[in-house]
Amino acid sequence: MKKFYALLVWCVMSIAISYAQEVPMTKLQIETFNKEVSNKNKEIKTIDTDFIQYKNISFMSKEIESKGKMLLSIPNKLLWKYNSPIAYSVLFNNQKISINDQGKKNNIDLGNNKKFAKINNLIVSSVSGQMFDEKEFSIRYFMDKKRRIAKMKPINKEISQYISEIVLYFDEGQNTVSEVKLIEPSADYTRIVFVNKKLNTKIDEKSFSN
Structure with a gap:
């Protein structure tokens, strides 16, 4: 009887592991996936979405959870507006970054800072899914039962000082990003889930204010 229960447990665990396991895509699957995402991205003009952000820090026992709204207007306007646990927003608009930390504002001119400009382009591209550039990233492709996954390591040394890997998740049947995971060199990470x-809804220009 003990052997039977042990076998039963092993079977259940094997099924659970195989269900969650990431499998590398074949060359044909990668080509098809890239084409589908590229075609979808050509259609995207705006994105309006809520998000939940989970920040994992090694010395903390629980993830830090934040919620807010993200607005994107292609090619160069992006607003992250956090509503909880505190009011905080970051606006990327053309060549400028505006930060509003509970009323305290700060501006950065991207035209004078190539490093921030690269990070800005990285963020916009990751949200919209326009990132499959093998000149900028070493890319590996995977899939599980529900999602297609692109794992990208920045080739640029300046970027890799801040981000060691970017993971993009695409839900089954969709060709837009449903989740982004930014992994730091320390192995701490930020995971953003879009809901x-x-x-392509019309977004009032006044919404891109900070």
């Missing part, structure tokens, strides 16, 4: 996403 209630709306594509």
Whole structure:
């Protein structure tokens, strides 16, 4: 009887592991995936979505959870607006970054800072899924039962000082990003899950204010 229960447990665990396991894509699957995402990205003009952010720091026992709204207007306007646990927003608009930390504002001119400009382009591209550039990233492709996954390591040394890997998740049947994971060299990471996403809706220009 003990052997039977042991076998049963092993079978259940094997099924659970195989269900969650990431499998590398074949060359044909990668080509098809890239084409589908590229075609979808050509259609995207705006994204309006809520998000939940999970920050994992090694010395903390629980993830830090934040919630807010993200607005994107291709090619160069991006607003992250955190509503909880505190009010905080970051606006990327053309060649400028504006930060509003509970009323305290700070501005950065990207035209004078190539490093921040690269990070800005990285963020915009990751949210929209326009990142499959093998000149900028070493890319590996995977899939599981529900999602297609692109794992990208920045080749640029300046970027890799801040981000060691970017993981993009695409839900089955969709060719837009549903989740982004930014992994730091320390192995700490930020995971952003998009919910209630709306594509190509009209966004009032006044919304991109900080």
